[in-house]
Amino acid sequence: MKFEIGSEFMPKSKYQNIYKDIKLKIESDEYAYQELLPSENTLIQEYSCSRNTIRRALAKLVVDGYVQTIQGKGVRNIFQPVEQTSYTIGGIESFKESSIRNHKIGTTKVLCFTELAADKKIASRTGFPVGSELYYLQRLHLLDGKALILNHNYFLKSAVPGLTPEIAENSIYEYIENTLHMTIVNSKRIVTVEKITQIDEKYLEMDFEDYNCLAVISSQTYNSDGVMFEYTQSRHRPDYFHFQDNAIRKTT
Amino acid sequence: MKFEIGSEFMPKSKYQNIYKDIKLKIESDEYAYQELLPSENTLIQEYSCSRNTIRRALAKLVVDGYVQTIQGKGVRNIFQPVEQTSYTIGGIESFKESSIRNHKIGTTKVLCFTELAADKKIASRTGFPVGSELYYLQRLHLLDGKALILNHNYFLKSAVPGLTPEIAENSIYEYIENTLHMTIVNSKRIVTVEKITQIDEKYLEMDFEDYNCLAVISSQTYNSDGVMFEYTQSRHRPDYFHFQDNAIRKTT
DNA sequence: GCCGATTTGTCCGTATGTATC
DNA sequence: CGATACATACGGACAAATCGG
Numbered sequence A, B: 001m002k003f004e005i006g007s008e009f010m011p012k013s014k015y016q017n018i019y020k021d022i023k024l025k026i027e028s029d030e031y032a033y034q035e036l037l038p039s040e041n042t043l044i045q046e047y048s049c050s051r052n053t054i055r056r057a058l059a060k061l062v063v064d065g066y067v068q069t070i071q072g073k074g075v076r077n078i079f080q081p082v083e084q085t086s087y088t089i090g091g092i093e094s095f096k097e098s099s100i101r102n103h104k105i106g107t108t109k110v111l112c113f114t115e116l117a118a119d120k121k122i123a124s125r126t127g128f129p130v131g132s133e134l135y136y137l138q139r140l141h142l143l144d145g146k147a148l149i150l151n152h153n154y155f156l157k158s159a160v161p162g163l164t165p166e167i168a169e170n171s172i173y174e175y176i177e178n179t180l181h182m183t184i185v186n187s188k189r190i191v192t193v194e195k196i197t198q199i200d201e202k203y204l205e206m207d208f209e210d211y212n213c214l215a216v217i218s219s220q221t222y223n224s225d226g227v228m229f230e231y232t233q234s235r236h237r238p239d240y241f242h243f244q245d246n247a248i249r250k251t252t
Numbered sequence C: 001g002c003c004g005a006t007t008t009g010t011c012c013g014t015a016t017g018t019a020t021c
Numbered sequence D: 001c002g003a004t005a006c007a008t009a010c011g012g013a014c015a016a017a018t019c020g021g
Helices: A014-027 A040-047 A051-063 A095-101 A120-126 A165-170 A172-179 A198-204 B014-027 B040-047 B051-064 B095-101 B120-126 B165-170 B172-179 B198-204
Strands: A067-070 A074-077 A106-117 A133-143 A146-156 A184-195 A213-223 A228-236 A243-248 B067-070 B074-077 B106-117 B133-143 B146-156 B184-195 B213-223 B228-236 B243-248
Touching (some): A014 A040, A014 A051, A040 A051, A051 A067, A067 B184, A095 A106, A106 A165, A146 A198, A172 A184, A184 B067, A184 B213, A213 B184, B014 B040, B014 B051, B051 B243, B095 B106, B095 B172, B165 B172
Antiparallel strands (some): A067 A074, A106 A133, A133 A146, A146 A228, A184 A213, A184 B243, A213 A228, A243 B184, B067 B074, B106 B133, B184 B213, B213 B228
């Protein structure tokens, strides 16, 4: 009886609940933009917890770009809502999850589903060893009926056994986590800009005259056994591509 | 994430020193790839510190994508060196800083240096209030003599007084931090893909037939007073653009 | 310029929960 | 089941930065 990925109400840890609560208050303007939040000591009383717990919650909000902390002063709300659907650095989300988060209807079409062994070319591109048995998929993601992302997925067969086109049409991550009980840990990603291909043009319905390239996110994803089980190249329509990030400058 | 600017060896806080030390051991293969690091308890003895301190150091390495922690098992080294060919981005870095980090010779040409007040159009694009007194600069960044990045910088005059073309040619961040003693805190960035303009074409020396768009990083940067003092649009040659990231799966 | 109050940053010790083997 | 290892939580102490008197 464990977690459902999509479900909102997982019994979480205390600091994560506090994090979520403060985040909500910021988003709902309960804390004003540019103002200081209540001090840590105040929050400790408010949430009946230790200072450590408050600080962990605040640390997450810093990473999210919601607040900035200034020693001797306080914690300032610097949250400003973003207007578009966006990918956020620091998290791994399936297409299904981000669709839900953005309140859009996401659908997935499987264009191609095959099995293959990694040759030298595939190996060097994906990072899988030569000879690895892989699933290779091409999938098209549509948001509110519009084709936005063309994915080339490579999954390690030994790590993700029993993958089917039906699963691929719904959510592979759901299958991996809820059925296979594999734990996805982290993902190394690289964003580049590449020339458009014929396949892109065909499925993403782009006007060649308009854009001749698109945004590409290449990612290698690891599970808790340290095995890289997925390599994916996500090709995004440039006019809908939007990758968000918050960077923190370290003070000497 | 990435750290200090000039001086390499500041005797910083304890956990940061430990972080740095473990990072070095990982990079130098003292800890083998895919192997588990010594347990937290072992590290506590090794560094003569508390568990908290070790965990803070490890947490940073997780964010960096150097290790993954698995409850009940240990901490695995998943660091793989990057095939560092191109200009990479991470954290808040000035062009000068990242040039040094990549062992390349970076130069900057100031194409335009003016002062202006934000009208409605500029305000909505940059996020500055209408009427703000701004410096507007166009700068071209070259790496080993090749034009790679065209920057449009907007600086709040009241926050960055006394800016000159000479400073802009060297390093504005150096001026801000070392002369003005302003503390840069965080930066919100958005990566998009945009159509090429005539200015881009002229200065980035791109072949229009080849690529008709480029990678754009728009960023709003804040100081410790919570003031957004900079809006910058960095336009990157797509063939040299390379944005790295490590994402961590959260148990939402 | 100094001092004290407030606030965040760092560090320590301990206890308990939970996952792996 | 027990041993080990990481995750969460609590409490206390002192340092460092900010601000107002």
